[in-house]
Amino acid sequence: MTTFADLVAARAEDDSVALWFEDRSWTWREVVAEALTRAARARSLGSARAGRRAGDPTPGPARHVAVFCENTPEHLFWWLGLALAGDTYVGINPTRRGADLAHDIAFTDCGLLVVDEARLPLLEGVAPLPPLLEVGTGLEVPQPHEAGTPSLTGIDPAVTLSLVFTSGTTSAPKAVVCTQGRMGRIAQQQAERRGLSADDTFYVVMPMFHSNALMAGIAPAVATGGTIVLRRRFSVSSFLPDVRTYGVTFFNYVGKPLAYLLATPEQPDDADNPLRIAFGNEASDRAVAEFARRFGCEVIDSFGSSEGEIRINRSPDAPPGSLGVAAEGIVVLDPVTGRECPPARFDENGRLLNAEAATGEIVHLQGASLFEGYYKNPEAEAARVRNGQVWSGDLAYRDAAGFWFFAGRTSDWLRVDGENLAAAPIERLLARFPAFEQVAVVAVPDDEVGDQVLAVAELAAGRDFEPSAFTLFLADQPDLGTKWAPAYVRVVPSLPRTPTSKVVKRALDLEVAPLTPNLWRRVGSTASTTYVRA
Numbered sequence: 002m003t004t005f006a007d008l009v010a011a012r013a014e015d016d017s018v019a020l021w022f023e024d025r026s027w028t029w030r031e032v033v034a035e036a037l038t039r040a041a042r043a044r045s046l047g048s049a050r051a052g053r054r055a056g057d058p059t060p061g062p063a064r065h066v067a068v069f070c071e072n073t074p075e076h077l078f079w080w081l082g083l084a085l086a087g088d089t090y091v092g093i094n095p096t097r098r099g100a101d102l103a104h105d106i107a108f109t110d111c112g113l114l115v116v117d118e119a120r121l122p123l124l125e126g127v128a129p130l131p132p133l134l135e136v137g138t139g140l141e142v143p144q145p146h147e148a149g150t151p152s153l154t155g156i157d158p159a160v161t162l163s164l165v166f167t168s169g170t171t172s173a174p175k176a177v178v179c180t181q182g183r184m185g186r187i188a189q190q191q192a193e194r195r196g197l198s199a200d201d202t203f204y205v206v207m208p209m210f211h212s213n214a215l216m217a218g219i220a221p222a223v224a225t226g227g228t229i230v231l232r233r234r235f236s237v238s239s240f241l242p243d244v245r246t247y248g249v250t251f252f253n254y255v256g257k258p259l260a261y262l263l264a265t266p267e268q269p270d271d272a273d274n275p276l277r278i279a280f281g282n283e284a285s286d287r288a289v290a291e292f293a294r295r296f297g298c299e300v301i302d303s304f305g306s307s308e309g310e311i312r313i314n315r316s317p318d319a320p321p322g323s324l325g326v327a328a329e330g331i332v333v334l335d336p337v338t339g340r341e342c343p344p345a346r347f348d349e350n351g352r353l354l355n356a357e358a359a360t361g362e363i364v365h366l367q368g369a370s371l372f373e374g375y376y377k378n379p380e381a382e383a384a385r386v387r388n389g390q391v392w393s394g395d396l397a398y399r400d401a402a403g404f405w406f407f408a409g410r411t412s413d414w415l416r417v418d419g420e421n422l423a424a425a426p427i428e429r430l431l432a433r434f435p436a437f438e439q440v441a442v443v444a445v446p447d448d449e450v451g452d453q454v455l456a457v458a459e460l461a462a463g464r465d466f467e468p469s470a471f472t473l474f475l476a477d478q479p480d481l482g483t484k485w486a487p488a489y490v491r492v493v494p495s496l497p498r499t500p501t502s503k504v505v506k507r508a509l510d511l512e513v514a515p516l517t518p519n520l521w522r523r524v525g526s527t528a529s530t531t532y533v534r535a
Contacts (some may be wrong), residue, residue, distance in 0.1 A: 004181035006084045006156040008188055008223050017199065019222075021230045022074050025140060029226060032081065035074070035139070039082030046113055046134060059179060059321045061333055067111040067131070068210075069093040071233045074139030076209050077219070080163075081116055084181070087156045090163045092210030094174070095120060096500055103127045109164050109376060158182030164376050165212045167307055168499045177212070177307050178378040183373060187309070188220035195278055195301070197251060199226040202275075204249040206235040206258075208500045212307045217253035217280060227251075237261050243294075244274045254281035256502025259288040260438070263295065264462060272297030283503065285432065286321050294455060302333055304407065310368035310391045313405050317517070322429050323404040324397070330368070331395055333361040336411070345398040345406070350479030357421045359398040360408050367390040396423050413506075415444040416451040417484040427485045431456055434474050436464040441496055441504050445489065453488035457509055459496045466492045468521060468532035475530065492519040 012019065015029035027035070041309055065081055070076040083090045091109045093102070107116060107129060115134045116124060124130065162181045165346070191197070205218040222229045228498060230247045232239070235258055243249060251313045259279065274441040276298040284292070284302045304313040304324045315325035333342045345359040363372070368391030375381045387394055396408035408423035415422045424442040431440040438461040444452035460466065475486055497508040521532040 002158040002182045003185040003189065004156045004158050004160075005162055005184035005188060005223070006087065006181055007221070008220075009036065009081050009084055012223065012226060014406055015226055017106055017226060018228050019226075020074060020077065021228065022139070022232075023170050025076070033085075035078040036085055037081045038080035040086035040088070042134070043086055043088055047130065064088045064113060064346040065091055065109055065111045067091045067093050067106050067109065069114060070117040070136065070209075071097070071119050071138075072205065072209050072214070072231055073117065073233065075117060075136050076139075077229070077231060079140055080209070080215070080219075082224075083163055084156075084184075084460050086449075087160050087181075089112075089161045091176075092163065092165050092215075094166055094210055094500065095123060095208075098123070099127065101411045103129065105166060105174070105176075106130060107234045123199070149521075156181050157219050158185070162448075163215065165210065165215070165307065168501065168503050168505075177378055178373040179212075179309070180373055183309060184216070184220060184332070187216050188224035191217065191221035192224045195280060196220070197221050197225050197249070199225065200278075201225060201227040202230060203227055204230050204232075204243065204247075204250050204252040206232045207253060207255055208234070211501050212254070213253060213281065213501060218251075221251075235261075237265060241271070241274060243383060244276050248275050250275055250277045252276060252279045254279060255286070256281075256283050256498070257439070258502070259284045259292045259300070263288060263291050267295060269508060273294050276299075289315075304405075306374055306393055306395075307393075309386070310365045310371040311363055311393050311395070320400070322406055322426075323400075324407055325405060326403055327363075327405055330366045332364055332366060333359075333399055334364045334392075336362045336392070342398065344401045347400070347480075352480045353398075353426065353475065356398070356423065356426070356482065358397055360421075360423050361395050362397070362411060363393040363395045365393070396425070398423075405503060410506075413442075415442075415454060417454060418445075418451065420484050422454070422484055423484070427454065427456075427482070430478060430481060430485065431458070431487070433478070434458075434471060436461055436466055436470070438462075439496060439504065441506055441509060443506060443509055454485065455489040455491065456487035457491045457493060457496065459493055466490070466519070466521070486523060486530060488523050489535065490521045490523075492521075 002091055012029035013033040017029060018026050019029035019032045020027040034431050038111050043064055066088055068076060068079050079091050088136045091111055092447045093105060093448050097105055111131050114131050159183050160179050161178055162184050164176040166176050203218050203222040205214055208213040230249055236531055240262055256300045277298055278299050280301045282303055289300045289302050305311060311323045313327045319325045334341055342359050342361040348353045348354055369386050372391050395403050395409050396411060398408055399405050407425045409425040413424035427442045428440045439459045441457045445455045447453045475481060497505045499505060520535040521535040523530055523532055525531050
């Protein structure tokens, strides 16, 4: 089996351009040399941790190394260096603070913490911490190291390459295990599925502590020998100039980058650029279609899990709102009975008629072999893997033609007037309202029993919430479920998000008491609904 270290080592004598950062470039030969320097430094610093599997011929004990850096060459050199050393990279989320930040580092048994100048202030008062190694951007001459150069070969495919935390949008983040073998496979599959080659230039602006940047951007660039353009962070104003300046052909994203770019004034020459593919997930149908048209590229928006077992790919013939078609063995099961849910049925207006029966959990029937586990979290592993099946924690339903529709997380069920509702279909419908940029639907207690629907809406730029217009909008939606109209609407300037733009529902204040003048409640009957300030 090809390991990720094998793919990196294959670039050791490649003199093509590997990396652009701002106005400086490196060849692949230079990048691998820089990575080996970091690998040797990891050998000479920090304490040994249990991470290497039995039988690994690479000398020296495995280490878990926390990397707490911006998207800079230094961050990239450390990730590739740890891969070559057979050590474990632990990506640290800079939005975590205090005790949560200390927990992430300590929980993953890191014997060394690599931190740059930008992240160092975030560690003030955080304890306990392992030994610190302060680094720059990677533009400086690396410091001498005492240990010898690690071997470029012989890493066991079962060695843990990385621990990357889940987004934690609905629960505490979990550290997902990714081995050398799995990352090697992902790198090659990404290149093959997207038709990528050494002629491609990869624009990596998503944060490197997240799996999207590592798996969708950097890994296939390593596999193909293409060129990486690395930026500290995503910038709307820099996007198109960068694409043109560096000849970017491939852009990976997660969350809202497409929507942010589309919010800028359209120019007649927007499509005059070399971009071929934008690949990611969680973009809306409208954003996918508009981005492809405006910037003259193919947009491949897919649904997949950080754990790697669930994959659903959008297809050109998919109906509006659909995730696409799932890989073989992925089904929708009733979490109570364990039986497969029936196909969704719709009326002539597109209203879902059997939502409760058709909605279930996304399950991979043979996915256990693909799941490599959560670090030191047997409870979460047991909840995910049952009888050889992987239960994703995500809800969905399928139509008669086999097209999938996301319905939210398992925690996103609402019980309204005795009927179970999934949040995601309601969110998709409410997001059609022109004044709303994005909507998060959550449950709030009903005064008598069950739940009521609270829609927390982020306003589009320059728009205000007009209750009368919203009421008319609801009346005009033929596929509005009978229980879907929000009992409450809270309007906010922005929804709480992770660094990859996922909405953090657990951070929403679910109380309906008058916290803000921007809270509205529904009054009147279904036929004559209106919204007044709460």
